[in-house]
Amino acid sequence: MRCRVAVFLLGVAAPAMAAVAAHAEPNPFASPQHDADITYAIPTYAIPGAAATAHQGQPQIAGLTQRLRVQAATGLQRIDPPSAGAYMVTDGHTGRMLVIQPQRRSATLVPSQGGRLPPLGERATGTYQRLGLRTVGGAACTDWRTRDETGQDSVVCLTDDGMLLQVVQDGRIRAQAVRLDRSPQPDSLFAIPAGFSLIQAAPQAEPKAAR
Numbered sequence: 001m002r003c004r005v006a007v008f009l010l011g012v013a014a015p016a017m018a019a020v021a022a023h024a025e026p027n028p029f030a031s032p033q034h035d036a037d038i039t040y041a042i043p044t045y046a047i048p049g050a051a052a053t054a055h056q057g058q059p060q061i062a063g064l065t066q067r068l069r070v071q072a073a074t075g076l077q078r079i080d081p082p083s084a085g086a087y088m089v090t091d092g093h094t095g096r097m098l099v100i101q102p103q104r105r106s107a108t109l110v111p112s113q114g115g116r117l118p119p120l121g122e123r124a125t126g127t128y129q130r131l132g133l134r135t136v137g138g139a140a141c142t143d144w145r146t147r148d149e150t151g152q153d154s155v156v157c158l159t160d161d162g163m164l165l166q167v168v169q170d171g172r173i174r175a176q177a178v179r180l181d182r183s184p185q186p187d188s189l190f191a192i193p194a195g196f197s198l199i200q201a202a203p204q205a206e207p208k209a210a211r
Contacts, residue, residue: 028144029162030124031092031117032070036163039179040066042082043172065178069185075117076190089190092117098192107192108199131155136165137177 042064064082071077075092089098095112118124131143134157141157148154148169157166165177192198 025130027123027125027128028142028158029160030156030158030164031162032072033120033161034072034182035185036068036070036072037179037181037183037185038068038070038163038165038177040068040175041178042066042175066175069189071185071187071190072120074190078189100192100196102193105193105195106197106199108201110201134166137180139163139165139177139180141165 066082067078067080069078069080077090077092078087079090080087085103086099086101089100090096093116095116097110099108099110100106101108126146129145131145133140133142135141136157139159141159141163143155143157143166145153145155152169155166155168156164158164163177163180163182165180167174167176
């Protein structure tokens with residue numbers, strides 16, 4: 001099972017870690033083992049027109065934020081992106097996603113996107129190299145070097161219970177937690193609001209084979 005990490009630019013959600021375990025040291029938990037409410041910040045250099053500034057050797061983290069709420073037992077995750085026009089609820093067991101648009105009072109069901117979460121208590125598969133400890137957003141985590149689903153090298157900082165606190169690619173922070181709350185998350189956060197219409201998205205056509 002490939003592990004999922006949340007990268008916080010729209011259209012680049014949850015790339016997976018790939019390859020085969022190549023060392024005896026246990027891999028980390030790469031998905032939350034408990035309910036969580038995590039707020040992430042997007043670096044200034046990812047915001048158009050904003051200049052990156054150095055702060056203790058790292059680009060300043062500021063500007064847009066994105067919120068992730070997780071119900072570990074059900075595998076449900078709710079992503080509230082910087083834009084308030086819609087939010088997504090993904091089912092980590094089936095891979096399906098709901099795109100909920102409050103202004104339109106609608107919920108669009110998107111077919112399976114793959115990248116399913118491993119069962120609770122199951123560590124990530126793939127190649128992970130432990131680097132060291134750090135503190136991000138007031139919580140301790142361990143840096144692990146791995147690769148995303150495109151083969152790009154990444155360093156992810158994970159807590160012992162699988163909370164993703166930081167993603168670094170090409171030496172740049174792509175997302176960084178600024179708040180972590182392990183409180184239980186209610187079912188209502190992940191449900192389709194009452195009175196919303198449910199729309200079934202049309203399946204994507206299979207690409208035609210080249211002749």
